[in-house]
Amino acid sequence: MDLSIIIVNYETYDLTKQTIESVINHDQPFEYDIYLVDNGSKDGSIDKLKKRFLKESEDGLIKFIINIENRGFAFANNLALQEIKSKYILLLNSDTVVVNNCLEDSLNYMNYHKDVGALGCKVVLPDSTLDKACRRSFPDFNVSFYRMTGLSRLFPKSERFGRYNLTYLNEDETYEVDCIVGAFMLVRSQTIQEVGFLDESFFMYGEDIDWCYRIKAANWKIIYYSDAKIIHYKGASNSKKQNKRLTYEFYRAMYLFYNKHYKDGYPWITTAATYLGIWGICSLKMFKNYITR
Known part of the structure; x- marks a missing residue:
């Protein structure tokens, strides 16, 4: 098989259906299959998806993996990666x-550039503006402070x-970056064999940055490829009821990433300032959300 696509569904029937249809x-012009991982949905969306894509499932194009509970984005993807x-x-x-x-062009780029371990395409929002998260630097102390x-x-x-x-770079050019976004992350299987699966300590943020960090540490290049494009309906899959959890997990991911990759390289005072910044802003955000509700 040339390509396997992993899509995680969590109570988003219409969105997931739209994503799959945009592929199939x-x-x-290549061989591919789709692994649809349901993350413990309770709304009946996975049953509807099974019914909608029954033929594709019987033909082996789509494979279903069902979780009984939501244990995070990394955990769900790792089930398929196994x-x-x-x-x-x-x-x-x-x-x-x-x-x-998008998929054909991205695969062609990877085939012609054997030193590329992971590739991210140009990700645009529904209003055609760039989703800035699709090309980033690693969040070291200085980058995060700015x-x-x-x-x-x-x-x-x-x-x-x-x-x-990387807002100083042209979004319509292709270049090497530190990290790309998990919304579209094309990775070479050889690279995964070297660096391992996603870190399941991250629930739904930060696992993509952590993976990119390990990929670059293994001397693979990571490319932002502007000639391929997807539309990202960002936030549409997140329930308003999850706002508190999402905010907490976003800042917890920062904390985990810093501890894993940077803590030992900075003096204690820098670490203390980092913790204060992360949890202080997290508390303010959560308080603001509470007041708004």
């Missing part, structure tokens, strides 16, 4: 639409201050 309704033997693996969010020849203090927003074209989302 296009004539793909079964896949394809040359390339694509993590694809259930709230995306694959545009035109982001948290607002300097990155004040000076987006600055090579120094704009590193968080």
